[in-house]
Amino acid sequence: MNSPLKGKNIVLGITGGIAAYKSVVLLRLLVKAGADVQVIATPAALEFVRPVTLSALSHRPVVSEFFTANTGEWHSHVDLGLWADAMVIAPATACTLAKMATGVADNMLVTSYLSTRAKVFAAPAMDFDMMIHPTTQRNLATLASDGVTLIDAESGELASGLTGKGRMAEPEEIVAALENWFLQESGKGLLAGKCVLITAGPTRERIDPVRYIGNFSTGKMGYAIAREAARQGAHVVLVSGPTALKIDNPDVEVIHVESAREMLGAVENHISGCDVAIFSAAVADYAPRQCAEHKIKREKDTFSSIELERNPDIAATAGKSRKPGQFMVGFALETDNGLENAKAKLKSKNMDMIVLNSLADKGAGFGTDTNKVTLVGPSSTTELPLKSKNEVATDIIAAIAREIDTESTM
Numbered sequence: 253m254n255s256p257l258k259g260k261n262i263v264l265g266i267t268g269g270i271a272a273y274k275s276v277v278l279l280r281l282l283v284k285a286g287a288d289v290q291v292i293a294t295p296a297a298l299e300f301v302r303p304v305t306l307s308a309l310s311h312r313p314v315v316s317e318f319f320t321a322n323t324g325e326w327h328s329h330v331d332l333g334l335w336a337d338a339m340v341i342a343p344a345t346a347c348t349l350a351k352m353a354t355g356v357a358d359n360m361l362v363t364s365y366l367s368t369r370a371k372v373f374a375a376p377a378m379d380f381d382m383m384i385h386p387t388t389q390r391n392l393a394t395l396a397s398d399g400v401t402l403i404d405a406e407s408g409e410l411a412s413g414l415t416g417k418g419r420m421a422e423p424e425e426i427v428a429a430l431e432n433w434f435l436q437e438s439g440k441g442l443l444a445g446k447c448v449l450i451t452a453g454p455t456r457e458r459i460d461p462v463r464y465i466g467n468f469s470t471g472k473m474g475y476a477i478a479r480e481a482a483r484q485g486a487h488v489v490l491v492s493g494p495t496a497l498k499i500d501n502p503d504v505e506v507i508h509v510e511s512a513r514e515m516l517g518a519v520e521n522h523i524s525g526c527d528v529a530i531f532s533a534a535v536a537d538y539a540p541r542q543c544a545e546h547k548i549k550r551e552k553d554t555f556s557s558i559e560l561e562r563n564p565d566i567a568a569t570a571g572k573s574r575k576p577g578q579f580m581v582g583f584a585l586e587t588d589n590g591l592e593n594a595k596a597k598l599k600s601k602n603m604d605m606i607v608l609n610s611l612a613d614k615g616a617g618f619g620t621d622t623n624k625v626t627l628v629g630p631s632s633t634t635e636l637p638l639k640s641k642n643e644v645a646t647d648i649i650a651a652i653a654r655e656i657d658t659e660s661t662m
């Protein structure tokens with residue numbers, strides 16, 4: 253599957269912030285996705301990245317001034333604005349955002365912004381105090397209401413030494429935002445024609461007819477992934493443990509199961525027809541060796557221990573007998589040594605990607621509406637900021653689609 257950016261004309265606006273070094277990677281990713289990219293750099297941006305790097309990667313001279321000083325060659329911002337299918341300004345400094353919001357057209361980038369009819373994205377990056385200043389917030393609100401899609405800055409350590417919100421979103425995330433927009437525009441999806449199997453929710457392991465061993469998983473993450481996969485054109489088989497959640501979508505076939513063994517059975521019945529499998533369920537590791545036929549009575553006082561047996565590892569079982577071309581994703585919820593454990597799981601379960609959640613991160617894990625994950629592949633690790641589970645689902649599906657695309661073109 254090709255990236256929706258293939259053949260698209262993209263103006264990449266780079267402004268003068270330290271995050272400009274990440275724009276080099278962004279440029280590389282856009283070109284790799286098949287886009288034709290014209291860089292417009294503000295003079296301040298060229299203090300951070302050299303034109304030769306940008307022109308070598310984009311295969312086009314970098315535009316920065318209205319005309320080339322020694323030849324007088326005029327660069328038409330109107331032509332560039334009309335050429336673009338989309339414009340992405342990354343990093344977008346407080347200064348450029350202010351100029352865009354108020355129409356201060358004193359450089360090539362802002363004049364091109366005012367001239368374009370194309371969709372515009374901006375990835376703000378600045379110091380924490382500048383970001384939270386009412387002026388910046390007002391300008392961001394103006395731009396959002398003008399139709400600019402803002403790719404939110406992340407929190408973390410800033411070049412100033414301060415810690416807070418202000419780091420530019422990762423290049424992969426910016427590419428995903430563009431890809432998603434083009435897909436929505438084209439009416440197709442990143443996973444059109446694919447079958448995606450997803451396990452979600454907890455499992456319940458019966459002790460007797462009224463009691464079980466379970467866990468606090470609500471299924472929110474798995475259901476969000478199922479919705480997003482369907483939105484991206486996939487047929488989804490959602491194997492769900494007991495949850496309060498509902499999905500009403502003709503492209504999502506829900507199979508309700510209770511125990512790990514039932515979940516394994518459902519996965520084994522459906523996996524052969526699927527291109528992608530995502531194991532997001534919180535499967536109970538152990539089940540009672542026997543389920544009592546009748547409710548165990550407290551009065552009889554014979555119930556002092558439960559004999560347990562290990563449940564099958566559904567992801568590992570599927571990973572072991574996978575068909576060529578199938579792409580498999582597991583989850584890992586870790587309290588410590590997250591990355592190391594995720595990499596080990598990648599191998600032991602024969603997965604292509606592990607979505608790592610750390611219970612140490614506030615707002616991540618069971619029951620919350622937000623999650624903070626790191627996508628771990630055999631040769632790459634992408635740490636995503638805290639986001640809503642729906643946004644995390646969008647990122648996971650976009651990352652899977654990119655990987656499938658790369659594999660099929662190798």
Ligand code: C5P
Pocket residue numbers: 451512531532533534535536537563564565566567568581582583584585597
């Ligand atoms: O080994 P651990 O439980 O940390 O692995 C988590 C991953 O393995 C998740 O993707 C989970 O859905 C899957 N898993 C499974 N069957 C089990 C245990 C975990 O599919 N019995």
